[in-house]
Amino acid sequence: MDNVGEVQMARVATREALRFMTDCLKAVGAASRAAQQQAELLIEADRVGHPSHGLNRLELYVNDIISGACMPNNEPKVLKETASTAWIDANNVLGATVSHFAMDIAVKKAKESGVGWVSVKGSNHNGMAGYWARKASEKGLIGMAFTNTSPLLAPTRSKKAALGTNPLSVVAPASAGETFYLDMATTAVAVGKIEMQMRKEEKLPNGWAQDPDGKETNDAHLAFKTGCLMPLGGGEQTSGYKGYGLAAMVELFCGILSGSNYGHHIRSWSHSGDGGPANLGHCFVALDPECFAPGFGDRLTDCIHHWRELEPADPSSPVLAPGDKEKKHAELTDAKGTVSYVKQQIESSAALAKRLKVTPMKVEPEI
Ligand SMILES: NC(=O)c1ccc[n+]([C@@H]2O[C@H](COP(=O)([O-])OP(=O)(O)OC[C@H]3O[C@@H](n4cnc5c(N)ncnc54)[C@H](O)[C@@H]3O)[C@@H](O)[C@H]2O)c1
Numbered sequence: 001m002d003n004v005g006e007v008q009m010a011r012v013a014t015r016e017a018l019r020f021m022t023d024c025l026k027a028v029g030a031a032s033r034a035a036q037q038q039a040e041l042l043i044e045a046d047r048v049g050h051p052s053h054g055l056n057r058l059e060l061y062v063n064d065i066i067s068g069a070c071m072p073n074n075e076p077k078v079l080k081e082t083a084s085t086a087w088i089d090a091n092n093v094l095g096a097t098v099s100h101f102a103m104d105i106a107v108k109k110a111k112e113s114g115v116g117w118v119s120v121k122g123s124n125h126n127g128m129a130g131y132w133a134r135k136a137s138e139k140g141l142i143g144m145a146f147t148n149t150s151p152l153l154a155p156t157r158s159k160k161a162a163l164g165t166n167p168l169s170v171v172a173p174a175s176a177g178e179t180f181y182l183d184m185a186t187t188a189v190a191v192g193k194i195e196m197q198m199r200k201e202e203k204l205p206n207g208w209a210q211d212p213d214g215k216e217t218n219d220a221h222l223a224f225k226t227g228c229l230m231p232l233g234g235g236e237q238t239s240g241y242k243g244y245g246l247a248a249m250v251e252l253f254c255g256i257l258s259g260s261n262y263g264h265h266i267r268s269w270s271h272s273g274d275g276g277p278a279n280l281g282h283c284f285v286a287l288d289p290e291c292f293a294p295g296f297g298d299r300l301t302d303c304i305h306h307w308r309e310l311e312p313a314d315p316s317s318p319v320l321a322p323g324d325k326e327k328k329h330a331e332l333t334d335a336k337g338t339v340s341y342v343k344q345q346i347e348s349s350a351a352l353a354k355r356l357k358v359t360p361m362k363v364e365p366e367i
Pocket residue numbers: 050053125126127128129130147148149165166167168169181182183184185186188189190191193319320321322323324325326
């Protein structure tokens with residue numbers, strides 16, 4: 001085990017972590033391709049430095065398959081379509097299966113008609129929103145992806161949660177190998193970050209979460225139990241109502257447009273897998289910049305370079321472009337060939353391996 005700050009970390013070969021996650025999903029009945037695609041989504045989150053959406057999420061999917069809340073081997077189907085839109089029933093498959101299906105349709109429509117807007121109902125958790133937007137960007141398009149989630153966001157002035165952490169993402173191809181990559185929860189942080197603080201036994205920064213009385217708390221365990229996150233921006237004085245508005249916008253594109261469960265009607269978030277089908281809604285958009293002014297990629301690169309070259313307020317913290325943190329983290333992961341997990345995750349993975357009779361994840365020796 002290595003130490004990062006006070007936290008004990010263990011390294012696992014990236015391929016081995018992918019193998020383990022795939023095996024766990026296959027062990028509970030997911031077909032090879034579905035298991036592989038879901039595991040690839042998870043390992044990408046660990047690779048780019050969003051561990052909250054990597055291995056950390058595996059047990060949730062496993063439990064949903066075991067309980068029958070998710071049916072990994074169903075087929076998603078198109079319910080309605082036009083030249084530029086499609087409405088899809090995920091038919092309760094894993095989030096990655098339907099997200100590939102839906103974004104492929106959005107990309108095809110954007111290539112043919114300039115824009116593809118796809119709305120999905122009947123789905124399950126689909127991880128990092130940016131993973132899906134990037135899929136369109138890799139084809140030269142501007143990609144956008146949104147999803148609703150279980151209620152966890154307390155609208156400004158509310159004691160209770162009524163919207164999800166509802167992430168939004170926009171990924172766009174720039175010139176000279178640059179990419180604009182914005183992928184963000186509309187709460188101050190994703191709930192997985194509270195879990196990670198709990199796993200690390202660390203306090204929460206201000207502005208992340210509320211206690212049962214609707215007051216801000218720094219206690220990760222209490223915050224997790226209460227399940228009431230603050231919107232992006234925090235309290236009303238710091239414009240948290242804008243995060244609330246963005247979460248509502250994502251809900252409009254996802255649950256309200258697709259006819260899936262929405263907002264306060266979505267099952268509460270838990271690891272137990274006993275809440276019945278999630279019936280989540282997603283939205284995928286692909287847009288062809290070639291339909292507009294020539295030089296999109298060059299202008300975008302000009303902005304990205306300009307932002308990075310701005311004089312930083314603190315010389316030791318250079319200004320970043322959206323996506324720089326993830327890119328840097330991915331480069332480091334790839335150079336090492338390993339992903340790092342906190343000790344508690346290694347222990348719970350070992351317990352999961354035992355439960356599912358899967359070969360446990362092999363931890364690399366300490367260096
Ligand atoms: N599927 C779900 O239910 C769900 C729900 C919520 C969040 N998520 C995912 O959780 C992940 C984490 O979300 P988050 O909101 O905690 O991310 P975050 O706050 O770490 O980053 C948000 C965005 O800000 C950018 N960024 C970070 N620091 C920056 C800086 N100094 N300068 C410029 N840009 C900077 C990042 O590149 C990223 O695009 C995302 O992948 C999101 O899609 C998924």
